[in-house]
Amino acid sequence: MIDVVAVGLICIGIGFFAAGSIGLLRLPDLHSRLHALTKADNLGLGLVALGIALVTGSLVIALKLILIWLLVLAASAASANLIARHALDRREQP
Amino acid sequence: MNALLWMLLDLLLAAMLLGLGWAAVATRDLKRGVALFIAFGLLLALAWARLRAPDLALAEAAIGAGIAGALLLAALRSEPQGGQPAAVPSRVFLLTLNLFSVLLAVTVAWALLSALAMGDSVRLAQPVTEHLSQSGVSNPVTAVLLNFRAYDTLLELAVILSAVLGVLALGPARPGYRLPGPVLYGLIRWLVPLLIVTGGYLLWVGAHAPGGAFQAGATLAAAAVLLRLGGVDGAGLPAAVVSRWLLAAGLLAFLAVGLLVTAFGYGFVQYPPDLAAGLILVIESAATLSIAVALALAYIGGWPSRRAQSGSLHTHTTEGGTH
Amino acid sequence: MLSAEIIYGLTGVGLFTLGLRATLLQASLLARILAINVCGAGVFLMFVSIAYQGLAQMQVPDPVPHALVLTGIVVAVSATALALALGRRLRESKDE
Numbered sequence: 001m002i003d004v005v006a007v008g009l010i011c012i013g014i015g016f017f018a019a020g021s022i023g024l025l026r027l028p029d030l031h032s033r034l035h036a037l038t039k040a041d042n043l044g045l046g047l048v049a050l051g052i053a054l055v056t057g058s059l060v061i062a063l064k065l066i067l068i069w070l071l072v073l074a075a076s077a078a079s080a081n082l083i084a085r086h087a088l089d090r091r092e093q094p
Numbered sequence: 095m096n097a098l099l100w101m102l103l104d105l106l107l108a109a110m111l112l113g114l115g116w117a118a119v120a121t122r123d124l125k126r127g128v129a130l131f132i133a134f135g136l137l138l139a140l141a142w143a144r145l146r147a148p149d150l151a152l153a154e155a156a157i158g159a160g161i162a163g164a165l166l167l168a169a170l171r172s173e174p175q176g177g178q179p180a181a182v183p184s185r186v187f188l189l190t191l192n193l194f195s196v197l198l199a200v201t202v203a204w205a206l207l208s209a210l211a212m213g214d215s216v217r218l219a220q221p222v223t224e225h226l227s228q229s230g231v232s233n234p235v236t237a238v239l240l241n242f243r244a245y246d247t248l249l250e251l252a253v254i255l256s257a258v259l260g261v262l263a264l265g266p267a268r269p270g271y272r273l274p275g276p277v278l279y280g281l282i283r284w285l286v287p288l289l290i291v292t293g294g295y296l297l298w299v300g301a302h303a304p305g306g307a308f309q310a311g312a313t314l315a316a317a318a319v320l321l322r323l324g325g326v327d328g329a330g331l332p333a334a335v336v337s338r339w340l341l342a343a344g345l346l347a348f349l350a351v352g353l354l355v356t357a358f359g360y361g362f363v364q365y366p367p368d369l370a371a372g373l374i375l376v377i378e379s380a381a382t383l384s385i386a387v388a389l390a391l392a393y394i395g396g397w398p399s400r401r402a403q404s405g406s407l408h409t410h411t412t413e414g415g416t417h
Numbered sequence: 418m419l420s421a422e423i424i425y426g427l428t429g430v431g432l433f434t435l436g437l438r439a440t441l442l443q444a445s446l447l448a449r450i451l452a453i454n455v456c457g458a459g460v461f462l463m464f465v466s467i468a469y470q471g472l473a474q475m476q477v478p479d480p481v482p483h484a485l486v487l488t489g490i491v492v493a494v495s496a497t498a499l500a501l502a503l504g505r506r507l508r509e510s511k512d513e
Contacts, residue, residue, distance in 0.1 A: 071288075078281040085275070104421050108428040115432045117461075119439035119452040138458055141425055145465050153490050158494045162454065162494050166427045166447070169501040173447055183442065191441060199434040202463075206426045209467055218508055219479040234480035235487065243484060259496035261502040265509070306493050385491070388473075392498035395505070 006051040013047030016040050030087050038080045042073050096379040104144060111137055124173065135159025145197035148304035151236045152296070157313035161389050164319050170267060170391060230370025231301040239306065240374045244363040245249035248352065251345045251381060255350045258341065258388040270327040297382050301371065303323050307344075307378040312383025318390035328398045337387055344384030347377050422466040429462030446504040457493045461486045483507055 023036025049069045053062035118130040135158045142151040183191075222234055222242065229237035239247050274282065286372060293313035300306030322329040351373050352363035360366060365373050378396050391397070436456025439451050468482035 072287075074281060074284065078277050081277045082275075100421070101419055101424070104424045105419070108424050110433070111428050113430050115455045116435055119436060119443070119448070119455055124445065124447055124451075126446065127451055128435060131454065135423060135457070138462075141428075141462065142465065144421060145425060145469050147465055147468070147483050147486075148467065150483055150486055150490070157494050158490050162497055165494070165498055165501060166451065169447060169505065172505060173445075191438060195434050195438045198437070199430055203430045203432065206430060206463055206466070207423070217479055218481045221481055223477065223492075234477060238480045238484040239487065243481070246484075246488060250492060251494055254495045257499045260499045263508045264502045268505075281495055295480070306487075308487060349498060351493070389494070389498075392484045392495065392502075395502060409449050 002054055006054040009047050009051035009054070013044040013051060016044030016047065019046060031084055034080045034084055038076050042069075042076055045072055047071055095312060099121075106355050107141055107144065108138065109200070111141060124170055124228070128163065128170060131164035131166065132159050149306065149309070152304055152309045153273065153312070156309055156316065157389075160316055161312055161319070161393070164316075164393055168395070170279070172268065179248045228367040228370070230367065230372075230374050233300060233302055233304065234308050235304075235375070236300050240377060241365060241370060244348075244352070246344070247381075248348045248363065251348060251384060252386050254385065255341065255345055258391055261392050262396055265396055267327075267394045267398050271323055271325050273325040274323075278324055279385065282320050286320055286330070289313050289320070289413075293386070297378055300378065307381040308385060310378075310382045314386035314395070315383065315389035318386065329394055331387060331390055333396065334351060334397060337391070340383050340387045341391070342384070344377075344381035345381035351377055369377065421509075424472040425469075426466035427465060429459045431454070434459075445457050446507070447501070450500050450504070454493065454497060457489070461489055464489075474485065491503030 019080060020036050020040030023040060024033050027033045027036055029077070046069050049065040055066045056065075111134065114130055114134040115290050118127050118134055118316055121127045121130070135154060138158065139151045139155040142148070142154055214336070219234075225242070226232065226234060229241040230243070293310040295310075296305040297307060297310035298305075300310070318329040318331060337384060345389060348363070351365075355365055355373075356362055358366070434454050435460060436452045436454075439452035440456065443449050443452060464482045464486050469480040
């Protein structure tokens, strides 16, 4: 039962990753692509991490996975902000 | 079925590695090439995990993708945008080069496949496993690095020191970065302590699980890179006098321990089995600090300016405000 | 059925050749350093594929090539740093 839930979570997570990648390739400009990358990919990562955390027997590994997800969340949010800010600054100076 | 799925995963990963490697070196735009190289490093870490080499996966992600990528990006900053115009190579040159490459690839592939086919050769894994209990640690890679082949690691620390001395001798540090905005400031405030704790954990856990001095040193160097990107020109490094000692500390500790045991009748870097664990920890701690300072100085490109070394993240932001 | 060591070993051969070819073709120093790093990654893959060979007989893969490649990764980064510093100095001395 746990295995089925875990596989389901991982598959949905992969779906979000795929959506993020398609967004990266198809969306028109930098800011919308950043949007797709940070939101969709991080949600996908969270679901995959949750799925794996359910399957591993140990609590320590599950906590480590959640910590990794939070770190990736923080880092990608900060990088997206920096990239978007830099692009905005550059656009104002033609 | 299981084996087939693993093989498909391996084929996919191998194809992506080749594709990324090709794209990284064949592109005209160097920024794109460096970004692809960082992604290549991360996929290579996955390949190490697949080949049952978790120590290598940690080291590749931290050093091969992280520090090397940061170094290349920092070097790209001062590279003029166009570079020099590429001289178009002649057709004959291209043809001979391609022919030579194909021949080389076929020869090396044939050598590799015959090496893989030799099943019954003498493997060093067996003696390592047999003597693992006497080495003082239970992680075989750490045992090989710091006990069985300690001499190689000693020389490696000397090589790192020489490379960093070269970098330091070649000129002043690269120009610094501007003051951070609130987002970067917050990120650095949270990440740097976490990186330091993770570095300490990796050093400690290297004795019985994947980890060790090199991964820990690279994590600490990553903290220094983050500080430097946040406008702290000293990158968290102590004053120059202390930094010089830290730089030499790994090599000195190794030599000191190696020579000390000779006074008790053992060979050079041949630790007594009951003291080996403690000696290895001492050497690894010194080596971690050495490697961290070395990689941080290599990233900065030289000694940070004297005025900058007294600053910290807080003084920089409260003095200058946000950008 | 291709086993993991053959797949990654041949990938290593491919990366080595690609990196070497790009080193000889590329114009700028930074691109050449990048190509040499890719070449080095290919060599490491070949090394560790041979280490994986022992898996059929033993539980653990051969740790000696792992240690060698770990040393190699760190030395490669140090050499890259030195090469980049040399390149920077070269560029500055040309501009003087």
